[in-house]
Amino acid sequence: MKSQPAPAQATAVLSFDFDGTLHDPAAVPPVPVAFFPLIQRLRTEQQVVWGINTGRPMAHVVEGFIESRFPFLPDWVVARESEIYFPNDFGRWIPHTAWNKRCEKEVHGLFRRTRKLLARIRHEIEEHTGAQWMEMHGEPAGFIARTDDEMEWIVGRITPLAAAEPRLAWQRNSIWLRFGHRDFHKGSCLSEIARIYQLPAARCFAMGDGHNDLEMLDHAHAGMTACPANAVDVVREKIAVTGGLITRAPHGAGAIEALEHYFPLALVE
Ligand SMILES: [Mg+2]
Incomplete structure (x- = not known):
């Protein structure tokens, strides 16, 4: 799978959440075949660049591309709602080191400073729910609830606790929750990518279906926004x-519908 040559000057940045937005696990293939020729035309006729902005770690993003039979790679990827990658000419994913290192350093420092607070949050959750706490590389990563309702309860419970440290934030996606830094999320990543392409937020399009898409669906980061019919209520309301x-x-x-709405193409004879 190869990347495509970038337009000389991009005119818009298109940001798609993956699971639940482009990708329907019940469909075969999970991403509609017609999405790709449309993106291809928009790249050549309107000089847009596009990417996947997801909570998946990079390795699972690549698996998703293979499973979904991507005929070519996107221009960029945001993984774990915080890390930015660009493909090189050989289709290898190269980290945006300055950004990713800064994010890692900030998150690491935050977790160090908030160790006690996170321990309290963990205790609270383990005492009252069946949610499972997770750690990665010795750092609190987040937890998995058993149901959406349980996660709803957890978020309500930890919100006042976490207010003690305003930089502590989290990304929720249905029953999953990942702790992180308030400044690193899908929205700030999209703005960093737009900065690289020298485009303002008004020239960014974002589409997502879940809680972790709320930041990128804000006009601070994307002037053109959409959600698919299956989006969770809070996203539908925001849109x-x-x-x-x-x-x-x-x-x-729905993604095809949104592209046709915001980026109409001349009819082909
Ligand atoms: Mg999603």
């Missing part, structure tokens, strides 16, 4: 009040 597009179709078919 509705901010004048974005809630597509009629779910998943990838």
Whole structure:
């Protein structure tokens, strides 16, 4: 799988959440085949660049591309809602080192300073719920709840506790929650990518279906926003009040609908 040559000057940055937005696990293939020729035309006729902005770690992103039969690679990837990667000419993913290192350093320092607070949060969750605490590389990563309702309860419980450290934030995606730094999320990553392409937020398009998409669906980071029909209520509400597009179709078919809405193409003879 290869990357494509970048347009000389990009005119827009397109940011897609993966799971639940482009990717429908119940569909074969999980991303509609028609999505790719449309993206291809938008790249050549309107000089857009596009990427996947996901909570998946990079290795699982690559698996997703293979499973979903991507015919070519996107121009960029955001993994774990915080790390930025660009493909080289050979289709290898190269980290945006300055950003990724800064994120790692900030998160590491934050976890060190908030060790006691995180221990309290962990105790609270383990005492009252069946959610499972997770660590990665010796650092608190987050936890997995048994149900959406349980996660709802947990978020309500930890919000006042975490207020003691304003830089402590988390990314929720249904029953998963990952702790992180308030300044690193899908939205700030999208703005960093737009900065590299020398484009303002008004020229960014973002589409997502879950809680962890809320930041990138904010006009601070994307002037054009959409969610698929299957998005969670809080995302649908945000899109509705901010004048974005809630597509009629779910998943990838919704993504095609959103592209046709924001980036109409000349009809082919
Ligand atoms: Mg999603």
